[in-house]
Each structure stands twice: as C-alpha cells, then as structure tokens.
Amino acid sequence: MSQEPGPADDRDPQDVDDTTHAVPEPDPANTPEQEIAIEQGFVDRVYDRVDVLRGEAEGNRDSGYAHLAATVPGAQYERDVFVYRAARRIADLDSQHEGLVFGRLDFDNGSVRHVGRLGVRDDVYRTLLVDWRAPAAAPFYRATAVDRQEVARRRVIRSFDRSVEEISDDLLNEDAAERLPVIGDGALMAALGRKRTGRMRDIVATIQAEQDAAIRAPGRGATIITGGPGTGKTVVALHRAAYLLYQDRSRYEAAGILVVGPSAVFMKYIGRVLPSLGEETAALFSLGELYAGVEATRQDRPEVAAVKGGTIMLPILRRLVRQTPPSAPAELRIVYRGDVFKLDTAELGAVRARVFEKEPRPNLAKTEAGRALLIALWRKIKPVVPEAEPAKFSRDVGSRGEFLTFLDHWWPDLDPAEVLGWGGDERRLGSAAEGHLKRHMVESVAASLQESDFSIPDVALLDELRILLGVKPQSRGRDRIRTWDGIQEVSTTQDRYYDRPERQARDAFYEDYAHVIVDEAQDLSPMQWRMLGRRGRAAGWTVVGDEAQSSWPRPRESADARRSAVPRGRVHEFHLTKNYRNSKEVFEYAAAWAKPRLRDIDLPEAVRETEVPVREKKVDADALLPELAGAVAEALEAVEGTVGIIAPYSRHGELAGLVHDDRVTLVGPLESKGLEWDAVIAVDLEAVAEAHGPGVAYVVLTRATQRLTRIDPA
C-alpha cells in the first residue's frame, strides 16, 4: 500500500465509514423524471464543489502559494488539487464516457453512497463521492442477488457533461421495492448496444463482477487474465492500470506502468481509456515502438516473422555482431624503425576472435581491440627488431594517428540498425545462420532486411542487438508521456507547486517499470518476450490473452520465453467467461467455424442478441469489387457506428477505393487484433487462415458488434 493517501478517497482510517450521505427521502411512486431530477441535484452539488476546489486551486496559484509539505500524509490541499486537475482533464475529453458521477448504492439500512470517477469531499472533508477504485466502491461492482453485500438497489446514472440523462436500476433486495423506485432497463445492455466510434470507451459504470476481481488483483507478482474474444480483457487491463495508480500512486507514478499492445492502430484505439479515467502517466507502446527512434508498423510475411521471432535468431545475431564490419580495412601496415610490418585479413580475423574471447560486446571492446592489435604487431616486430622494447613500442605505435584511424575503421562503434542491416546481405546472413537456417529461409530473411524500413519483428531484433553490442544507454527517443489527441496539456497548480517525484519522461529503452501490462500476449514471439522482460525485471506483470487467437506458430517456445521474462513469484489467475462484444449470432458463427480448426478453444458466452444473422457470399473474381462496394453501402446504412473491411494484405491495393467514408476502415487481419466495428466485412477468410493460421481467421470473425458479412472469391 502507498504511504500517501489516495486522492480524495475514503481510505483515511478515521473516516473509512463516512462514505454515505444524505439524499431526499426515496418515494417508490416517483416517476423516472422525478428520479432524474433528484440525481441531477446531487450531480450539481458535486460539480459545485469541484468548481470551488478549482477556484481555490487557482487562487493558490495566483497568490504564489508554495505548498512544500505536499508529501505529508493527509495533505488535504493535495487531494483537492488532484480533484481539480482530474476533473478538468475529464471535462476536456469529449463525452464518450459516463459522467463524473455514475453510480449510486442504496443499502438495506437506508444509507446511500455515490460512486464516481474520482473522490470528492465536501467543505468539511466528508466524502461526497467515492472513487470507483476505493474499497468502498467495490459493492457497486461485486454485489449480486446471491451475495448482496447489504446493497438493496444499484443505480447507474448516465450523464452528458453535467446533465443527467438516464437512470438504470438493478434491485437486489426484492423487499426494498416497497421503499425504492426501480427505473430503466439494464445499463450493461445499453452500453453494449451503443454505436462504436473507433475509440475504445471506459466501462467504469458497468464493470462486471468477474472483471472487477481481475482489475483489483494485487499489483505485485504476475496476474494472468484469460478469456475468449470480447470478454473485456483489454478494457479490464486498462482499468487495472488506473486501479494500480490509484492504490499506490507514489510507486506506480514514480517507476511507471508500461502498457504494450500489438500494433500502433491498436494503441490509438485504446489511447483514450486511461485519460478518461483521469490517468495519463502510463506509457503506452506498441511492439513496433519499443526501440527508441523506430516506429515500425509493417508486418513481415508469416514465414519470415516466424524465423525472426524465434530464439533461433539468438545464435545468428551473436555471430552477426562478431563479423568484420563491411567498411573495415582488410590490412594493417605499420612502418617501425624503417621496416614495414603487416597484418593481413586472416591475421586480423584471428585478432578479432581473440578480442571477443575477452569481451563479447563489441562496443565495449575497443580498448581491448587496440591492445590485441598491438600485441599481434609486436609478435611480428620482436624477431626483426630484437632491441625493441614492448612498452615503448606500445606507446609509440598506439598513439600514432594512422594506428588510431585504422582502429576506428576496423573496430567502429556499431549501431544495432546498422548490424541488422548487414543481415540484408545474403552472404553475411548465410554465414551467421549456418547450421541454423536453410538456404531458402536465408534468402527470404535477407530480402526482408533489405526493405527501407523496419518491420515489427525487427524491433525485437534491434533491441537484442542493443544488448549484444553493448550500446551505452542514452536517451534518444521522444518523451513518451503522451499528450492525447486534441487535448491540451494542462499546467496545473499541482504540477507547479508540488514536491512530488516528477513524472519521468521515459523513452522506449526505460527498464525499471513498476508494472508491465501485456495485451494480446498469445501473439508475442520469444524475441518479443525477451524485449519486454528487459523492461520489467523488478515489475509486477499483468498478462492478458487468448491462446485460440494466436498467430504465433510455436506456442511452447513462446511460453518458455514468457516464463523467463515474467519474474517468478505469486501468480493470480483470472478467467473471463462472457463475450460483451459480439452479438450471439456473430459469435456462434465464429465459434462454429473455429471449433473444428482450433484445439482447446475457450468459448465464452455472448450476452446480447440482435437477430441479425451472419451473411455469406461467394463471388467470381471480377464481381468481388462491386459486391464489396454494395456490402459497404449496406453496412453504412444498417449501423450508426463504424464499418471495418478486413482483407488479406495482398488485396489492399484493389480495395483502397472502398474507403470513402470516415466510418469505414480497411485493415489487414493482423491489425484487426483487439479492434472492433459495428459491422465487419471479412474478405477471403480462407486465404487469411492459410496465410496466418486459423487463430487469426477466428480473430477476424469476432470483430463485429452487430453485423458480419463474409465475402469470398468463388
């Protein structure tokens, strides 16, 4: 637990029970409008208080008040400014989410507790609103008809901006119907049925009990969250980051939380969730961005990716870093006391090998290389010039400009990108890969390394080379504490006056995270696990995935790499069982397709029906484009939100013209991981399965919230 209190929460021992407050006497005869008005009264009260806090914070700023004791436990000022800051941040976001106040619990004893995005206290520091992450908010998510936890009625309040629009009640104690009105029909179903916008929303108002348990698991050790498609693994992982920041802010803000997902498109999709929860300090990186200065988005061909991601690359890279750099001179010539002495290519090769016996990382071995050259020269000089003295020889030759210039060229500082580039030369790669890769694979991998940009699998190789070469750590990347699209960074009084640890700017090489969250973990290659493992040696881990959706061909190799990356210790396992994304119709279709093709498939239960069946069409090659154009138009007509076309990469050129509306996107099967659209048009599914395996085709089939159309060439 943190030494500091949580932000304006209810965890001070003296007032831990003070989370309830007075509200108008309930009347079971109230109409929905009357109940909305009652909640509006409360919401207004909270915002009024936030406005006061904001005024105070601004006043303090203006009078130049320096708050020096901010880290003293119980500093109320700190909490209030936090409220101000977070409330402002939330207000800055467009209202895709439920408002600041979104929940209310009525207990059997008549007391009432309101739950919101953050904690707010009134002017005498009594709790007005409980932060959703506080223990006192847990019954809002955990109470069920069987285990009520003294909750009589749970209410979800939906508002836009400051205005309450809708109420949805869940009566847990039937006897309470006599005193409490029950209004609305199901906040969860309403949330699931809402149109998708291309940006993931937070789910604070409707987190389900099994999800809540995973969110609140202890931060230390490894938390493993599994579940089939659409069970909320991603959204749970993100709420977990917010939870950890809340319950131990000093630890997780100081050392950082890393969230890793498969692609840049995916990171953009999930990018709003944490800011909408008032948290912006987590570092979000896709697998293609974990090497500073590189932003890879390109996929390799599956067979090339399977090689590049495997531990088979380790001996190959080790040999590669020992090769003579292409620009190295082939011969060293030195004139000493009138005689010419030479080291030829073979002799230089032997010297190089000797250096590596002493120091395997070339960038740390330059001094050793100079020494080894002088020794080799000395062995030649000694018989010819018997009167020469070794110390004098070393001083004399070792300080000559021509010798130092030779050393610089023969043993240059190596950059990982440059060394990986050597692999583009078939001869060099072939020599490094001898005994490990067949000829045709050497050709394919070398060809892929000749591309002008790096692929996503290349990034893990670059990171491995960084270690193998002994690249000195230096900050070269951009500041990865992100500011979010369209949101100005707000300079707050907290930022200015507070003596807390500064939020660190962490580049992609930062290695001391307190917690690492890995999404779509089933797809990580062994080399990618190694890259991640380096960044969280002392971290707690949250590993989220579904084996059936895997595109990695050798799961056992990957599991071993994962065990090495994630430190041993306590393991907390959670399994999510309900599919909240797909309609029953879509999911049953996907499951029927996948069951015979995938072993040990983990099938969740889809909770929502739409009565819209999946449509399948087979068309001749020349009719494909018009058919697709028709399907896109139809989908745009049928749904309010987004439409996704998921097609093999080889068809993207011919299909690009179909994307003529903001709501439509065209993606490859691998980029579709983790994403969702209201309507999906899956093109040539069998080709997807053939190229990437049935797991990826199953991913494609489970992306639609409402309508799925399959179009295949005849």
Ligand SMILES: Nc1ncnc2c1ncn2[C@@H]1O[C@H](COP(=O)(O)OP(=O)(O)OP(=O)(O)O)[C@@H](O)[C@H]1O
């Ligand atoms: N409790 C909930 N309340 C509202 N929406 C939810 C809830 N749980 C999940 N969802 C929604 O269901 C959809 C699927 O969630 P998410 O993407 O996190 O699932 P996933 O398990 O990561 O899926 P996949 O493995 O298929 O990528 C999202 O739109 C998410 O917001």
